[in-house]
Amino acid sequence: MPLRLATWNINSVRLRAPIVLDLLSRHGPDILCLQETKSPVEKIPAEVFQAAGYTHMVARGQKGYNGVAILSRVPLEDAGHRDFCERGDARHVAARLEDGTLIHNFYVPAGGDEPDREKNIKFGHKLDFLSEMRDWFHGEAPKRSILVGDLNIAPREDDVWSHKALLKVVSHTPVEVEQLATVQDSGNWVDITRKDIPEGQLYSWWxxxxxxxxxxxxxxxxxxxxxTPDIASAAGASHIARDVRGWEKPSDHAPVFATFDL
Incomplete structure (x- = not known):
């Protein structure tokens, strides 16, 4: 059966639980991966999502910052997490489906305002995080895997409203784009959204x-x-639910969808 998956930086899962429920009701993804949940795991309103049919959850959290969660109405198991840069941040969690497919959910550091690691330790942290992702996947050689999340980089010229205006703005600088490309290359990852929608301006954050x-x-x-390439051809129906950005008390991100015929 096709598996419909979505990823969404929710910017506080407790504050925005009502629109999470709206998304689950209106769009019905089988799996919803959330970032920036800003909540300890025990305070995520899991019972609310369970009542909506999403009876499985794998999550990592901390008070007020970061946080990642995978909500699912299909069975999955906790496949661990990695403490990138050894900071104790809840920025990664993985889950495994019954068929063995592994789902990685990431929240990559935003990187602050100044694109200079000597002047801005947040930018240095972002680059180090990406380097560790690259090295991990290079050594792991992932198979039958899906990677989703707020990667906090818009890599292509048509992934931003103005390539020229944003060349020196964190999230689109050449060093970040190059670093993200090394992560993608290290696991031979296929950008599913752009596989399905190869041309044109495309945004998920405003x-x-x-x-x-x-x-x-x-x-x-x-x-x-x-x-990963072994399942990328099974993916399709990608879209970004732009209208969600206009819902009441919204996140500044819109959810991104894809369907996998696994």
Missing amino acids: SYRAKDWDAADKGRRLDHIWA
Whole structure:
């Protein structure tokens, strides 16, 4: 049976539990991967999602920051996590489906405002995080795997509203784009969204700072769904649910979807 998967930086799962429920009801993904849940695992409103049919959850969390969770209405098991950069941050969790497919859910550091690791330790942290991802996947040689999450980088020129304007803005600088490419290459990951939608401007994030985000449309594609080559051909039906960005009390990210015929 086809498996419908979505990834969404929710920017506080407790605050935005109502729109998570709306998404589950209206779009019905089999699996929803959340980032920036900003909650200890025991305080995630799991019972609310269970009542909606999402009876399985794998998560890592911490108070007020970071946090990743995988909600599912199909059986899955906890496949562990990695403490990138040994900071104790809840930025990765993995789950395994009954057929052996592994799902990685990532929340890559945003990187601060200054794209210079000597001046900005947050930017250095981001680059180090990506380097560790690259080295891990290079050594692991992943198979039958899906990688999703807020990777906080818009790699292509048409993944941002203005390539020229954002070349020196964190999330689209050449060093970040190059670093993300090494992560993708290390696992031979296929960008499923761009496999399905190869041309045209495509965004998943719009700043809260814009008075009218929809009219200004100064977006970036920061949220991604990748897969290893052995299952990438089974993926399709990719789309970004842009309208969700306009829901009441929204996240600044919109959910990204893909379907896998596994």
